[in-house]
Amino acid sequence: MPGYRLTFGITLFYASAIVLFPLGALVFRGITMPWSTLWATVTSPRALASLRLTFSVALAAALVNAVFGLLVAWVLARYRFPGRRVVDALVDLPFALPTAVAGLTLTALYSKTGLFGAPLEALGIKIAFTPVGITIALTFIGLPYVVRAVQPVLEELDPALEEAAATLGATRWQTFLYVLLPNLTPALLTGFALSFARAIGEYGSVIFIAGNMPMRTEITPLLIVTKLEQYDYAGATALAVVMLVSSFVLLLCINLLQRWSNRRLGLGAHVA
Amino acid sequence: MENTPLSVRLENVTKVFTKSETPAVSDVTFEAPPFGVTSIIGPSGAGKSTVLRLIAGLEAPDIGVVRIAGSDVARTPIQRRGVGLVFQNYALFGHMTVRENIAFGLTVRSRDFFRRLLERRSERDKINERVTDLLRLVQLQGYDDRLPSQLSGGQRQRVAFARALAIEPNVLLLDEPFGALDARVRAELREWLHGLQQQTRVTTLLVTHDQDEALEISQHVVIMQRGKVAQTGSPEDVYDNPVSPEVASFLGANVLRGHVRSGRALVGPVVADAPRGANDGDSVNAFVQPQDVKLTAATSPNDGDVRLGTIERARVVGSRVKVLLLLANGDQVNVEMPRDEFDALAVSEGEQVYLDARSPRVFLGDYSI
Amino acid sequence: MKTPTEPSESRVSALADPPWVRRLLIAAALLFLTMFLLVPIGAVFSFAFRNGPRAYLEALCTPDTISALRLTLLTVAWSVPMNLVFGLAAAWLIAKFKFPGKSLLVTIIDLPFSVSPVVAGLVIVLLFGRQSWLGSRLLDHGVQVVFAMPAMVMATIFVTFPFVAREVLPLMQAQGNHEEEAALTLGAGPWTTFFRVSLPKVRWAVFYGVILSVARAMGEFGAVSVVSGHIRGTTNTLPLHAEILYNEYNFVGAFAVASLLTLLALSTLLVKTYVEWRTHP
Numbered sequence: 062m063p064g065y066r067l068t069f070g071i072t073l074f075y076a077s078a079i080v081l082f083p084l085g086a087l088v089f090r091g092i093t094m095p096w097s098t099l100w101a102t103v104t105s106p107r108a109l110a111s112l113r114l115t116f117s118v119a120l121a122a123a124l125v126n127a128v129f130g131l132l133v134a135w136v137l138a139r140y141r142f143p144g145r146r147v148v149d150a151l152v153d154l155p156f157a158l159p160t161a162v163a164g165l166t167l168t169a170l171y172s173k174t175g176l177f178g179a180p181l182e183a184l185g186i187k188i189a190f191t192p193v194g195i196t197i198a199l200t201f202i203g204l205p206y207v208v209r210a211v212q213p214v215l216e217e218l219d220p221a222l223e224e225a226a227a228t229l230g231a232t233r234w235q236t237f238l239y240v241l242l243p244n245l246t247p248a249l250l251t252g253f254a255l256s257f258a259r260a261i262g263e264y265g266s267v268i269f270i271a272g273n274m275p276m277r278t279e280i281t282p283l284l285i286v287t288k289l290e291q292y293d294y295a296g297a298t299a300l301a302v303v304m305l306v307s308s309f310v311l312l313l314c315i316n317l318l319q320r321w322s323n324r325r326l327g328l329g330a331h332v333a
Numbered sequence: 334m335e336n337t338p339l340s341v342r343l344e345n346v347t348k349v350f351t352k353s354e355t356p357a358v359s360d361v362t363f364e365a366p367p368f369g370v371t372s373i374i375g376p377s378g379a380g381k382s383t384v385l386r387l388i389a390g391l392e393a394p395d396i397g398v399v400r401i402a403g404s405d406v407a408r409t410p411i412q413r414r415g416v417g418l419v420f421q422n423y424a425l426f427g428h429m430t431v432r433e434n435i436a437f438g439l440t441v442r443s444r445d446f447f448r449r450l451l452e453r454r455s456e457r458d459k460i461n462e463r464v465t466d467l468l469r470l471v472q473l474q475g476y477d478d479r480l481p482s483q484l485s486g487g488q489r490q491r492v493a494f495a496r497a498l499a500i501e502p503n504v505l506l507l508d509e510p511f512g513a514l515d516a517r518v519r520a521e522l523r524e525w526l527h528g529l530q531q532q533t534r535v536t537t538l539l540v541t542h543d544q545d546e547a548l549e550i551s552q553h554v555v556i557m558q559r560g561k562v563a564q565t566g567s568p569e570d571v572y573d574n575p576v577s578p579e580v581a582s583f584l585g586a587n588v589l590r591g592h593v594r595s596g597r598a599l600v601g602p603v604v605a606d607a608p609r610g611a612n613d614g615d616s617v618n619a620f621v622q623p624q625d626v627k628l629t630a631a632t633s634p635n636d637g638d639v640r641l642g643t644i645e646r647a648r649v650v651g652s653r654v655k656v657l658l659l660l661a662n663g664d665q666v667n668v669e670m671p672r673d674e675f676d677a678l679a680v681s682e683g684e685q686v687y688l689d690a691r692s693p694r695v696f697l698g699d700y701s702i
Numbered sequence: 703m704k705t706p707t708e709p710s711e712s713r714v715s716a717l718a719d720p721p722w723v724r725r726l727l728i729a730a731a732l733l734f735l736t737m738f739l740l741v742p743i744g745a746v747f748s749f750a751f752r753n754g755p756r757a758y759l760e761a762l763c764t765p766d767t768i769s770a771l772r773l774t775l776l777t778v779a780w781s782v783p784m785n786l787v788f789g790l791a792a793a794w795l796i797a798k799f800k801f802p803g804k805s806l807l808v809t810i811i812d813l814p815f816s817v818s819p820v821v822a823g824l825v826i827v828l829l830f831g832r833q834s835w836l837g838s839r840l841l842d843h844g845v846q847v848v849f850a851m852p853a854m855v856m857a858t859i860f861v862t863f864p865f866v867a868r869e870v871l872p873l874m875q876a877q878g879n880h881e882e883e884a885a886l887t888l889g890a891g892p893w894t895t896f897f898r899v900s901l902p903k904v905r906w907a908v909f910y911g912v913i914l915s916v917a918r919a920m921g922e923f924g925a926v927s928v929v930s931g932h933i934r935g936t937t938n939t940l941p942l943h944a945e946i947l948y949n950e951y952n953f954v955g956a957f958a959v960a961s962l963l964t965l966l967a968l969s970t971l972l973v974k975t976y977v978e979w980r981t982h983p
Contacts, residue, residue, distance in 0.1 A: 062879060063892035068795035075788040076810050079856075079863055083825040084817070090828065129734050136731040140724055148732070150975045154739050157914075157967035157974075159921025161941040162960040165948055166742040169749055169957075176745065177737075201738055221424035224391050227411040228418045229438030229500055233719060239441070243428040255816075262818025265923030265941070269948070282820035286928055289824060294833065301821045308816045315816075316809065 084305065091302035094295060102299035107275050108284060112303070115281040118192050119260035122199035127253045130207025131245070137208070138215040152208050155201055160265030167198050168269040190272030195280065198266040203256030210252030211245055214322075218244055247322030251315055258311040262304065339402035339503045339536055341365040341388055346397030348383055357383045359560040361397070365504075365553065370530060370537045372547035375557035376583060381540040382421070384557070385506045388538065389416045401503060417497030417535075421509045423489050425481040431492050432477040435464045438500040467495040470529070487518040491525075498533065505537040511546065523550055544584050548572060556580050572622075578696045581620035586694070587666045589619045598695045601660045602640040602688040608697045619693040623669040627689040628656070630678050640687045642666060647675065647682060658688065746964045749957035761958035769935045770943035770959070776851070777926075777939060778919045781858040785915055789866025790908070794900075796867075797874035798882075814863045822860045823928025826853050849931030854939070857925035862915040869911035873904050910977045917970040921963055 091099065102108060137149050155163065171178040171188040181188055188194045218241070226236040264282040271278045279287075281300055288297040341364070348358040358380040365371035373381045386392045387399055390411035398405050406414055426434050439460045468474050471491035481489055490510060497505060510526075511519040527550055530537060541547050547554055548568040556563045556571060564576045575581035582588055591600030593615045598607045600619035611617065631641060642658035645665070654675040656668040666688065680686055718724075751758050761767070792811060796804060814822065830837045830847035840847055847853045881903065885895040901908070923941040930937040932946065940959055948956035 062798040062882060063886070064794055064896070065799050068791040069799075069801070071788060071791040072795050072807070075784075076792070076807065079860055080810055080813055083822075083829060083860070084813070086829055087821070087825045129731075132727060133731045133735065136728050139719075140728055142728055146975070148735060150971050151735065151739055153971055153974060154743070154967060157917050157921075157970040158743075159923060159941050159960075159963045159967070161923040161944055162746060162921070162963050162967075163742065165944060165956060165960050166745045166749070169953075170742060170745050176741070197738075201742070204738060219422070219424060221420045221422060222426065224389075224411075225418065225420060225424040225426075225496075226437070226441075227391070228389055228414070228416055229441065229496065230412045231437070231441040232412065233723075235441045239437070240426055243426075258816045262816070262821065263924075264818065264820045264927075269945075282818050282924065285820050285824055289827060289928065292833075294828065294831075297824055298828065301818075301824050304818050304821050308813075308818070308821075312809065312812065312816050 087298065087301060087305060090298050094298065098295055099299045099302070102296045103303055107279070108281075108300060110276045111279050111281045111284045111300075114192060114195075114277075114279070115261055118195045118199055118280075119257050119263075121196045122203055122260045123253050123257035125196070125200045126203045126207045126256045127249060130204065130252055130256075131211055131249060133204075134208045134211035134215055138212050153205050155204050160202065160263065161269075163201050164198060164266035164269035167194075167201060167266065171197065171270065189270055190274075190278060192278060194270040194272075195267050195278065198270045199260040199263055202263050202266055203260050206255040206259065207249065207252030210248045210255065214245055214248040215241075247318055251318045251322060254311055254315045254318060258308060258315070261307060261311075340367045340400075341371075341504055341536060341538065342400040342403070343384065343387070344398045344400065346384075346387060346394045346399060348380075348387060348392060348394050356380075356395075356560050358387065358394075361557075361560075361562050363555045363562055363565050365536060365538050365555075367536050368534055369552035370526075370539055370550055371553040371555060372539045372541060372551035373555045373557060374541055374544055374547040374583075375563070377542055378559075379557040380560040381542075381557055382508055385418070385508050385538060385540050388504065389418045389506055390414045391418075415500065415503040416506055417500060417502030417504070418506045419490075419493045419497050419508065419510050421512055423481075423493040425489055425492055425496070427481055430478050430480060431468070431473065431484070432464055434481065434492055435467055435495045435499050436460050437496065439463065442500070463499065464495075467499055470498070470532070471495040472525075485518075486514050487522060490514065490522060494526075494529070498535075502535060505533075505535045507537065507539045509540055509542070511541075511543075519546075526550060556583065558583070573692070575620065575694055578618055578620065578698070581694055581696075584622075586620035586622050587626070587664075589621065589660070589664050589666065589693075590662065591617050591619060593617055599639075600693070600695065601662060601664055601666075602642070603690045603693045603695075605693050605695050608695050611697050615697060617695050617697055619690070619695045621666070621690040621693045623655075623667045625691040625693075626658075626666060626668040626670075627691065628668060628670065628675075628678060629687045629689065630680065631685045631687050638687075640689070641685050642688050643685050644680060644682050658686070660688075743964060743968075746957055746960050750954065750961040752957075753954050757954055758958050758961075761952070761955040762962070764955070766935055766938065767940075767943060767955075767959060770938045770940050771962075773851075773854075773937070774920050774939040777854055777858050778916055780855040781862055781919050782912060782915045784859060785862055786866050786908070786912060788863070789868075789870060789911060790901075792867040793870040793874050793904075794896075796871055798879060811864050811867050814860055819857075819861055819922065819924030820928055823857050823925040826856050826860075826925075826929050830856075848929055849933065849937060851937070853929035854926050854937065857929050858919045858922055861922050861925050862918045865915040865918065866908065866911035869907045869914070870904050873907045874900075877903055906977045906981050910974060913970055913973045917966060920966055 103112075133152065137145065137152070168189055170176050171194055173179065173182050173189070175189070178188055188197065222240055222244075223236050226240045231239065262282060267280055268283055271280060271283070273279050273283055281304060285297045285300050285304075288300070343361050343363055346358055346361045347356050349356040361380070361384060373384055375381050383392060387394055388401075390406065390409065393407070398407065400406065401414065426437065429437065468477065471494055473488060473491055473495070476484070476488065481492065484492065511522055514522065523546065539547070539551060551568060553565070554568050554571050555565045558579055563580050564571050571580065572584060575584060575586070578588065589600045589603060591598060591603070593599070593607045593611045593613055595613065596607050598605050598611070598617045598619065600617060603619045603621065605619065608617065639661065642660050644656060645659050646657040648655045649672060652672050654670055654672050656670070656675070658666040658668060660666060678686065792807075796808060827848050828834060830840065830853060832838055832841055832848070837847060881899050882895055885899045890898065921941055923945075926939055927942055927945075930939070930942060932938065932942060934946070938946065940963055944956045944959040944963070947959060
């Protein structure tokens, strides 16, 4: 095949200029920074509170998405009902919708006077400007990941597996638990990890609904922006390095998960 | 494994899949007697697998009755039909070890929670013991902890057998069980299945498109064509007395064209009694199995002798020779004969020989494939 | 041997879930999606039109909004073609050749998906801001990067970097080299082979990748927000403008801008559905 040198040149140059060099520069700054500065920044009460909040709401949102994403994937892959194709297309909406729009509309809906916020407020439940509100925004953002990871696996699963389980005496529920779920687990975990990774870094949709009170509803990306606006470049860099490292780790996990799930799905190819 | 073997009977069963106009299975009636292997054979698309799925309960008949041991099973769910189904692609659970696969049917059955608490230990021991027995039966001792992906095709096949046998099925259903294996493993597994049958004596239904396989390992044969049962009987019976041109040609017979003259069917080299109800001038077909054609040397052939054929091709296949002959009327005839007999003829490609056909079957009408 | 996945009529009751389970699950899924997707989308338009279509149009036709739209489109016009060229080159390289570090390259391409947009913006500020070595040199020569167009384009390129490559690569890998090899043996040159054989085979994936890039480029908020400096009329894209209007309590204005972006998202989904329908009818 021709084009090795040309495409290699373009790809290497572009990937280096856009991704590697800038991110490398950030990491370089992080490691050349005095260790004490880095440590002091990251362990300051405000930063710690923001990290704790960021990771816990991201985790909560990813868990919600794992449960409901599996449900939506199951319904889309297994059942036929009017409007299924529209619903199937709509699942990708959070991928396509600008995050700021999601933030604006969710805030308006869940604020004290909003469509969902007002009745909940009457029950004494506050959503907007609390961690619950942030979780809702992050659930919206991460929704498609689990669905799109699980749905194709569910569609390609050999129906003979379920038939075999049934002839061996398994009930529907046992078949789901012992046969289907283990086959879906890698995809489910991948979707969960993707949704979690995305939620950790999310900014646009959160800042509207979070209220951004330091120590209570301030996420780490926002704290980075705040520090930047105060020309605290060292502080911003320190936090950014923490974020970047967690992205790397998650990306690594996702790659390993995908390898695992490919191996597992590869079984079908041997058999046929 | 001391099950009393049960018969399986289909009565006028029809199954139509929507979106297709012709029924997949149409008015099928046959009985698989208890003991032994009943083979369902036929070309692909004949509805063989659908019959198995109807018996297993994976499909429900639109019309007709499926009976196991004489009773209608329409209201018996798959889980309680007691059928062991071995799938075409095995459908082993990829995330479970060999042992877990085989034990699956036993563990999902013991689901009475309180009983399980009380008897947990002893029950688990019982299951383990049984799985070990089955592993021995399918000659896979020591493979307990392998995953299916770490086994060869033949080994996977045997795990699938063991898994199906674990639940002590009333009926064992095999859907093209050797389809995906190479010739040597197929032959081995056929032998093995025969032995297994002798040991377990479970009523077995085997679906295959390979007539040799069916004739070799079954006591009873059901030939299906286009969703209907074309013929049933013992292997020898269907082989010797095919009821229709289709059956004969599916079983590998040569088709020869000819006609009726003065009460005799003249079909190339074959002369036989005309079928009943045939008039002079009617077209007829004769069916002759390749090994029932006898060749003799033609030392000084007269042109126009209907018994003459030209050797188009002769291929040595092991100890036998497959010969393709061209008749004067353009029909082709496959002949199979022992190699020493062929060598004794001392003929080669392009030369002429006399044909003589033993036990031809003659049918009215012009059948072409 | 895969059987078709359509849950066909061939599944009998014992394998299909009981109707009550099916209905319950469908209802739960639809309720969840309605609460999380449909109502928020509907709300955007209902808020935008709260004071009638006239107020909606007025809110859209302010000079600031128009200049934000212009700037947004300009950012798209810069970033998308560059990512298109890169995406095709990278997909070709990875699909057609074996070389050391290939899986590392794939990981690098995926990286912007998992890096926070805020971090991406920060990196650009650190590199090109007036406090930096590079930024101060560039400023001396009258080139402003941060708080200006160049940084916004860079941020947008970063976040939309993987889209085209990610859409095209799997398809190119699945298709293999046979047709290209045939074209080359028939005497076609490398460029002819690429444009007449390879590109047509992946055109829908390219198209969809571009559409995704456009949607993301127009809607990107975090990264652009960090590098823009929020200068009204100069460095405001549509999403940033919506934020400013919202913070100024111009509710209808904010949602009018948001409704434009929502329409963009909905048309992206429409195109996606169309492309899927074209490729797997």
